[in-house]
Amino acid sequence: MPPELIPIQIAVEPSGNARPLLHEVAELLKRLLETGEPSTIDLSALPLNPADLDWLQTRLGEGEVSCQVQANGESTLDETACRGVWWVTHRNERGSVVAQFIEVAFVPELLKAHPQDIEAGREQLEVLISEL
C-alpha cells in the first residue's frame, strides 16, 4: 500500500504560541530600520505545531518577491506582505523541509553572492572573453 493511503491524519489546533512571535518580528523590523542589523528566527527551535506555522504564514501574507535557490535541495525565500520579513524554507533533495526561518533583512543572507564566488565568476568570464 502506498504510504499516502495510510489514513493517519493528525488534526492539530493552533497552540497560540505564534501570536507573541508577531510582536517579536515587529521589534526586529524596528531594529533593522534603526541599526541596519538583520536578524533570523529559527522556527524549528520554537514550540510551534503545523497549525501554528500555517497561522503565522497566513498572517504575514504573501509579498512581491519570491526566490528559489537550488542548493542541495530547493530553498525558497519569499518576502511576506510585510516587506523586509522573509519566510525561508530549506528543503533537502527529497523535498522534505529541513529547516524554516523568518529572516528580517533587506535581502536574505543566502541570496547574496560571496566575493570569492564573484571573483571566481569574473575569472571565468575573463577566460570566456579571451576565448572569443
Add this chain to the structure above:
Amino acid sequence: MTATLERGLHALKEVIDAPIASYFSSCVHCGLCAEACLFYTETGDPRYTPIHKLEPLRRVYEQEYTLLGRLKKGLGLSKPVTDAELDAWQDLVYDSCTMCGRCSLVCPVGNDIVYMVRKLREGMAASGHVPDGIRNATRRTVEIGGPMGLKWPAVANVIRKVEEATGLKVPVDQAGADYLVLLSSMEIVNYPEYIEALAKIFHKAGISFTVASDAFEATNAGIQIGNSDLAKVIVSRIVDAAERLKVKRVLSPECGHAYMAIRWEGPNLIGRPYAFEVVHVLELLDELRGKGMLKMKSKIKDPLILHDPCQIVRRGGVLQAPEPLIQEVAERYIPIADKQKWNWCCGGGGGASAIHTEEAEALRAKAFQVKKRQIESTGVNTMVTFCANCRIVIEEGFDHYQMDTRLLGLTELLAEHLEE
C-alpha cells in the same frame, strides 16, 4: 482485696472492643475534639484535649490487642502503663471530663470519645485512681442507698410534707401501679418542689404511681466512678423493686446521669432486658401534652432560655420533648445558639460535681465561663433546665460569677402553671 494496677489493666482488657480499636486506629490527631471541650476552650490547656485523656487506654489497646503492639511489648520496646501514669491521668479522666459527649459529636473520623472515657474509667476505678469525692458518693450509694447518705425515714418525711402541701397522696410500695417513680437525693434535699409537681401532674392525668421504699434513689455513682459491678448493685435495687411491684413503667427523674444509668446502661449491667419500660419524666410530660392532658392556666411573661442537660439530650436522646414543653409555659422562649445536642455542659456532669478539691472546683468555675457567655449572649436572665445536678452546678456558677440569672426546673414550672 484492694485496687491495683493489675486489676486496672485487667479491667481495661475486658472492656476493649471493636469500636475502641476502630476509634484509636482512626484518630489522626487533628485536635478538633479540643474545640468541642469546655475544659480546653476555657483554659486553652492542650492537656484537656479529649483524645489525649484516653492515652493509657490507647496504649493498653495497642499493647494487648494488636500484633505489632504485642511484638513491641514482647521485645520490650513499648512503654508500659504504670500506676504513676494513671495517677497523673486521674484529673484528666474525672476532674476535666464531664462525659458530656460534645467531643464525640465533632470528631471528623467519627470517634465516640465519651464511649471510650466510660471504658477507661473501669480501669481507673479498678486501679484505684479515682477522686475521693466520687469514691465516697459511690460508697454511700452502695452502703446507705444514696450518694448523699439519705435514708428512707428522711425521704418518707419529705413525702409526708409533699402530701401536706399538695393535699395529694403519694403511694409507697404500692404493687400494680402504672409508674414507679424514682428520685434523686438532690431533688429530695434541694428541690422537693419537684415531687410536689409530679404528684400534681399524675393526679391530674389520672395515672397511678408509687414510690419504692427500698429503691427511691435513681442516681448511680457506680456509673460515674466507672465500675460496672457496683453500678449493677445499685441498678439492681430498682429493677428488683420495679419487677416486684409489677409496674409498667419506671419514671426516671430529671437528673441526667440517673437517666443514663437506668435507661441505657441498666439492662447491659444486669445482662438482660427489663420486664418494664423506662421513661424520662420529660418524655412522660410530652406524652401527656400530646394527649391534651397538660393544660396550663397561665404562661410566664419573662423570656426564657433552656439549658439541655447532656445526659438527657445529647447522650440520652430526649431531643424533641423539651422545647414543646417549655413553649407550653413560656410566652417568650428564646432558643440559644448551641442548643439541643449541641449544648454546652454545665461543667459538673459525669461525677465532676462530686469532686471537691480546690483544683477541681477552680477548674469547674473556669469551665463555667462558656455557660456564662452563652447566657449573656441572649440577654435573658431566666434559664430553665431539667437536671438536678446541672441545677446545682449552675447555681454554683451563678454564685461564683455573681450573676443574677434565675434558674428554674422545667417539671416544677409546668406543675406550677398547671390548670387546677
Add this chain to the structure above:
Amino acid sequence: MQGPLIDTLVRQGIGRRTFLKYCATLASMMALPPAAGRAMADALAAARRPSVIWLPFQECTGCTESMTRSHSPTIEGMIFDMISLDYHETLMAAAGQQAEEALHAAMKENSGKYLLIVDGSIPLGIDGAYSCIAGRTNVDLLKEAAAGAAAIVAMGTCAAFGGIPKAKPNPTGAVAVSDIVKDKPIVNVPGCPPIPVVMTGVLAHYLTFGSLPELDDKLRPTAFYGETIHDRCYRRPFYDQGKFAKTFDDEGARKGWCLFELGCKGPVTHNACATTKWNGGTSWPVESGHGCLGCSEPDFWDAGGFYKALSMPADPLKMGAAAAVAGAAAGVAVSFANRGKKRAAQVTHETTTLADLEK
C-alpha cells in the same frame, strides 16, 4: 593534511550557498542560535580535515549503515569529505596486513590529534577473547588507540552503554567505552542506530569550535539528547488529554493518539528523533505508528518489554491475591489470640466490692 575544506567542496561543485544552507540547517538542528550557522560556515570553510580512526567492536554495522546509507548523500557525504577517514574496516578498500599498517600509520602520524570513533561494545569475558581483530582483543585495541586520541566518540548504544551485547545475561561481559577509557574526553552518541545528523553535528562542532559540544551526565550532546522523545512528540497533546491507542489497529491508533499504553518509552528516552526524524526527515517510529523502544538509553533491552506501558507493574494481581490471603491469615490469627485473651480476662473477672475502690 590538505587545504581548507571549502576548496575541496568547491572543487566538487558544491557552492557556498549550499554550504551556508547546510550550516544553517545544522545549527538549527543543534539548537544553536541562527547566527551560529554563519559562524559555523566561516569556521568550517577554513577548517582542515582531521584524521579520524573508526574502530568496530561487538557491533552489527548498523551504525555505519545509518551513517552512510543516508538518503541525502551530499549532507552526510560532506562530512566524510570534511574528515580524513584513515581506518574503517567496513568502508576501507584495504584488508589484512595493509589495513593494520594503515591504522598504525595513522595513529603514529596524527598521535594526540586524531578523533577516535568506536562502534560496538567491548567484551571483557574470558580475557576479551570473544572479539579479536588481527589476533588482538578489542579491549587491547581500544586502549592503544585511545592513548593517542584527542577525543573519542562512542557511536551507537553498544559503544556508549554496552547495548544489546550487554543485555542480560551479558554472556560476553560486554562494557561501554567509558567503562574502559577514563582519561580522554568521550562523547556518547547512543541510538540503535544513532541519528546521522547527530554524528555530523558533533563533528561539525568539533571542527568549528575546536571543542566537544556540551554534554549531559551520560556524556551525550545536550543539543540532541537534552529532551525526551515525549517532550517534543507531536502526539504529546493526546497524552495530555488522556487519549491513548489501546491496540495497534483500533480507532485511537488510526486517529494517531498517544502510544504510551502500547509501550512507548518516549517519556524516558532522551533523543532527537521527534525533531530530526529519520531518512532525511521522512518519518520516525512514533509517526509510523509504533512506540519508541528507548534505544538510546542504557539497558533499554532489559527495561521491561517494548510493549509494556511504562507505568504498569509486572504482575500485581497474583501478588495482591497472595497478600490478601496472607493478610487474612495474619488477621485471623491475631483475632483468635485477641478473643482468647479477652475471654480469659472476662472469665477471670473478679467482682469488685466497695473495698476494692481503695488503693
Add this chain to the structure above:
Amino acid sequence: MDALELLTWARGPGLNIALGIFVLGVVWRLIEIYSLGRRTDLAPARQHAGASGLHTVLRRSVPPPGMLRSSPVSYIGGFVFHIGLALIVFLFAPHILLIRDLTGLSWPALPSQFIDMVTVVTLVAMVVVLVDRINKPAKRFLSTFGDWFTWAVTFLPVLTGWMAVQHLLLPYTLMLALHILSVELLLVVLPFTKLIHAFTLFGSRWYAGRINAHKGVPV
C-alpha cells in the same frame, strides 16, 4: 543502578512488593480491629437503627455548627487536600491507566492541566495544614513522630509526581522513579500508621452512628 533501572525496579518488583504489603497489611489490620466485636446493647432502642451508620458516615464529612469558624484551617485545608488527593489519585489519566491495568476498571480522566492546578492547590493546602499543626496548641501537643512522618509520606508522592510531570529539578526518569517509590513507601506504611483511617474512618463513623442512634441521637 541508574535512573532507568531504578524506575524499572520501582514500577515492577517494587510496586508488587509495596502493593503486596499494602493489601496484606490492610486485610490483617481490618480483621485485627473488627474481630474484637462488641456486645449487643440490651437496652431497648429508642428507634430502629436503620441507616444510621451510613448517615453518620456521610454527616461527619460536613463541619458541625460553629466548628468551621473555630478551626477554619483544619476544615478547609483538610477538605482541599483530601479532595485534591482523591482527584489526583483517581482522575489523573496515567493513574487511571495503572488502575485499569491492575483491575481492568477504567473511567474518564480529568484534563491534565486541571489536575496540575489541583496538585498545586493540594500541595499548598498540605503545607498550610502542617503549619497549622505547628501553630495550634492542641494539635502540636498531640503530635508525635507518626504525625510528622505520615505528613511527609503523603506529601512526597504529590510533590514528586508534580515535579515529574513538570520536569523540575531532576530528569523525568529519575523523578518518575522517585514518585513511584514514594507512593510505594506510602502504601507500605499506610496499614501500620494513622493513615489506616482511610479505611477505619468508615467503621468508626458507622459505630458512632449506630451506638448513638440506638438512643435516638443522630450524631
